[in-house]
Amino acid sequence: xxxxxxxxxxxxxxxxxxxxxxxxxxxxxxxxxxxxxxxxxxxxxxxxxxxxxxxxxxxxxxxxxxxxxxxxxxxxxxxxxxxxxxxxxxxxxxxxxxxxxxxxxxxxxxxxxxxxxxxxxxxxxxxxxxxxxxxxxxxxxxxxxxxxxxxxxxxxxxxxxxxxxxxxxxxxxxxxxxxxxxxxxxxxxxxxxxxxxxxxxxxxxxxxxxxxxxxxxxxxxxxx
Numbered sequence: 001x002x003x004x005x006x007x008x009x010x011x012x013x014x015x016x017x018x019x020x021x022x023x024x025x026x027x028x029x030x031x032x033x034x035x036x037x038x039x040x041x042x043x044x045x046x047x048x049x050x051x052x053x054x055x056x057x058x059x060x061x062x063x064x065x066x067x068x069x070x071x072x073x074x075x076x077x078x079x080x081x082x083x084x085x086x087x088x089x090x091x092x093x094x095x096x097x098x099x100x101x102x103x104x105x106x107x108x109x110x111x112x113x114x115x116x117x118x119x120x121x122x123x124x125x126x127x128x129x130x131x132x133x134x135x136x137x138x139x140x141x142x143x144x145x146x147x148x149x150x151x152x153x154x155x156x157x158x159x160x161x162x163x164x165x166x167x168x169x170x171x172x173x174x175x176x177x178x179x180x181x182x183x184x185x186x187x188x189x190x191x192x193x194x195x196x197x198x199x200x201x202x203x204x205x206x207x208x209x210x211x212x213x214x215x216x217x218x219x220x221x222x223x224x
Contacts, residue, residue, distance in 0.1 A: 018056050021046045025057075025067045030114045034064060034122050064122075065129050071115055072136040078106055079144045086148040092157050093208050100174050100200035103141075107175070108191030113182050120183075142167050149211075159213045166211055173203040 024046035028037045039060055043050040057063035081102055085095040106112070123130035145167035152158040160166040178199060182190040 017048065017052070021048065021053055021056055022063075022067050022070060025063050026071075026111075026115075029064060029067065029118060030111070033118065034060075034125075039063075061126070065126070068115070068119055068129055068133050069136065071112075072133060072140075074106070074112075075137045075140055078103060078141055082141070082144045082148055086152065089152075089157070092152065093204060093212075096170075096207065097200055097204040100170075100204050101197055103171075103174060104178065104196040104200055105191065108178060108182065108196065110188035110191075113179075113188045113190070117183060142171060145170065153213075156213050156215075158211050160211050166207075169210070170203065170207050173206055174200065 021042065025037075025042045028042045028045055031037075032041065037060070039053050040050050042063070043053045046053070053063075057066065081099060085099050086092075089095045119130050119133050142164070146163040149158055149160055149166045149170075150163040153160045153163065158166070178190060178194070178196070182188065187193070
């Protein structure tokens with residue numbers, strides 16, 4: 001079977017049912033939290049029996065772990081966007097601003113904010129799940145940014161000695177206020193009710209002011 005054949009192959013009934021249970025579980029956990037959610041609630045939302053839920057997931061913790069980690073797949077698009085916009089950039093400030101706004105729009109979605117809050121509230125009980133979610137999601141994006149910033153320093157487009165720290169500064173300036181306001185106030189619609197473009201623009205300008213390469217002044221060369 002070719003890759004094209006696999007891409008158009010109809011979804012198997014068991015795979016569809018697994019996906020539907022997982023989607024129902026996400027909605028249930030977000031609505032009621034880990035303690036408030038029950039396997040029976042999830043079964044009702046998915047339109048299946050409780051026995052069917054247990055057939056696909058051995059227990060609530062197993063189901064919770066899968067739905068949390070499955071959401072990190074959404075980071076793939078952002079990681080790809082980093083390489084797409086920065087690898088061959090000819091206008092770094094413009095591409096960084098586009099990237100910054102794309103990050104804000106993606107990570108300030110109500111469902112993402114609610115899931116983030118859910119993972120944090122469960123971190124003391126399931127530290128391995130929270131750690132894996134961070135590593136496969138946010139930390140992976142930081143790693144991609146760090147790699148791109150190192151390459152941009154090699155091209156004398158950025159002046160950075162430590163690309164990882166530069167990536168943390170960029171993301172920190174971008175998310176510190178919007179994320180904290182949304183998380184502490186419970187305003188999951190923050191991204192829809194506030195202009196995100198000016199935040200992206202200001203963060204990019206501050207980053208370029210700190211790390212932009214100035215001919216004759218920059219210290220960057222190929223990084224060891």
